[in-house]
Amino acid sequence: MAKLELKNLNKTYNRSTIPVKDISLTVEDNEFLTLLGPSGCGKSTTLRLVAGLEEPTRGNIAIGDRDVTHLKPGERNISMVFQSYALYPHMTVYENMASALKLRKIDEDEIKKRIVEASRFLDLSESLMDRKPGQLSGGQRQRVALGRALVRQPDVFLLDEPLSNLDALLRERVRAEIKQLFEQQQAPVVYVTHDQVEAMTLSTKVAVLYEGNVQQLAPPQMLYTKPANQFVAGFVGSPQMNLLTLPCDNKVAKLGDLGIPLPDRVSPQTIVLGIRPEDVRFAREEDKLTFPGKIFLVENLGMQNLLSLHVKGTGNKEITVRALLPAEVKWSGDEVTLAVSPEALHWFDSETGDRVGGE
Ligand SMILES: Nc1ncnc2c1ncn2[C@@H]1O[C@H](COP(=O)(O)OP(=O)(O)O)[C@@H](O)[C@H]1O
Ligand SMILES: [Mg+2]
Numbered sequence: 001m002a003k004l005e006l007k008n009l010n011k012t013y014n015r016s017t018i019p020v021k022d023i024s025l026t027v028e029d030n031e032f033l034t035l036l037g038p039s040g041c042g043k044s045t046t047l048r049l050v051a052g053l054e055e056p057t058r059g060n061i062a063i064g065d066r067d068v069t070h071l072k073p074g075e076r077n078i079s080m081v082f083q084s085y086a087l088y089p090h091m092t093v094y095e096n097m098a099s100a101l102k103l104r105k106i107d108e109d110e111i112k113k114r115i116v117e118a119s120r121f122l123d124l125s126e127s128l129m130d131r132k133p134g135q136l137s138g139g140q141r142q143r144v145a146l147g148r149a150l151v152r153q154p155d156v157f158l159l160d161e162p163l164s165n166l167d168a169l170l171r172e173r174v175r176a177e178i179k180q181l182f183e184q185q186q187a188p189v190v191y192v193t194h195d196q197v198e199a200m201t202l203s204t205k206v207a208v209l210y211e212g213n214v215q216q217l218a219p220p221q222m223l224y225t226k227p228a229n230q231f232v233a234g235f236v237g238s239p240q241m242n243l244l245t246l247p248c249d250n251k252v253a254k255l256g257d258l259g260i261p262l263p264d265r266v267s268p269q270t271i272v273l274g275i276r277p278e279d280v281r282f283a284r285e286e287d288k289l290t291f292p293g294k295i296f297l298v299e300n301l302g303m304q305n306l307l308s309l310h311v312k313g314t315g316n317k318e319i320t321v322r323a324l325l326p327a328e329v330k331w332s333g334d335e336v337t338l339a340v341s342p343e344a345l346h347w348f349d350s351e352t353g354d355r356v357g358g359e
Pocket of ligand 1: 013017018019037038039040041042043044045046
């Protein structure tokens with residue numbers, strides 16, 4: 001099987017909308033790449049360029065050593081799964097899965113074999129085969145759409161927000177199925193979502209997109225532990241990373257009365273400090289980086305609590321903390337001392353938003 005390669009891909013509709021700006025990336029045949037980003041950042045357009053449903057303004061797309069940039073969609077040997085399922089309403093489940101194979105004149109026995117195999121994997125029972133899509137639940141419809149993509153045995157799989165129309169519980173189940181399913185395929189997968197949990201759980205690699213640009217291309221864990229810039233830091237992680245713009249003096253950032261040494265070599269006037277809510281704790285005796293805060297909101301998450309505090313001496317800067325609430329802390333209005341570890345801190349240039357230090 002072959003890798004998928006995008007080189008300097010651009011798409012412009014008019015001067016004001018540039019949905020895809022110079023995207024270059026490679027997806028190997030054992031990789032599951034997710035394009036993650038907010039609505040309107042160019043995810044679907046990128047996928048449609050790969051599928052051949054749009055012409056790039058500039059750049060190239062290759063599958064293995066085939067340059068497919070100017071091939072018609074049908075000539076690329078790509079399967080695409082859409083949020084809306086895109087099943088033929090007048091055809092049965094079986095016919096939906098078989099249609100592309102019939103067009104390719106694959107013989108009936110082989111078609112049947114592939115459909116039986118895919119259906120077994122996707123938990124689509126024999127009795128569903130004669131139904132029309134209208135007689136299926138949302139989850140079943142999406143499984144049929146996945147089945148239709150699988151039986152074609154394409155060189156590349158593309159999936160555009162395939163779970164978005166499913167309710168929360170079903171979404172988790174189909175997500176797990178998708179993970180198992182594609183772990184067994186030897187073809188590059190490009191998956192589009194705005195949902196960071198899907199991106200984190202499914203992918204071997206994630207490209208975070210913002211305004212048509214790749215902000216960071218990395219394994220999911222790396223996005224979390226070493227976000228390349230403030231956008232990625234704020235977009236990946238829930239609740240969001242705390243991002244505080246702090247004044248600096250002589251290589252020390254000031255969080256109220258607490259001075260925090262900056263990473264090597266930088267000496268800016270202001271810097272953005274990033275702290276994940278789970279990296280803040282209630283201070284213990286031995287903690288060095290501690291600061292006082294006043295709670296203004298307590299939310300119960302079941303296992304833990306989400307606290308919102310104002311950090312003292314910062315002009316009411318807010319910080320969110322995810323922690324187990326000590327027995328003595330009960331109410332909004334309580335004052336507490338919090339602590340962070342130096343190695344859990346993230347720093348970003350306050351002008352460019354780029355990560356500073358912490359390589
Ligand atoms: N056919 C089109 N003509 C003009 N603008 C478009 C067209 N398709 C998409 N866009 C614009 O391109 C941008 C990216 O869209 P899209 O790729 O659908 O984003 P996403 O899938 O990330 O939500 C949006 O601003 C959208 O309005
Ligand atoms: Mg989209």
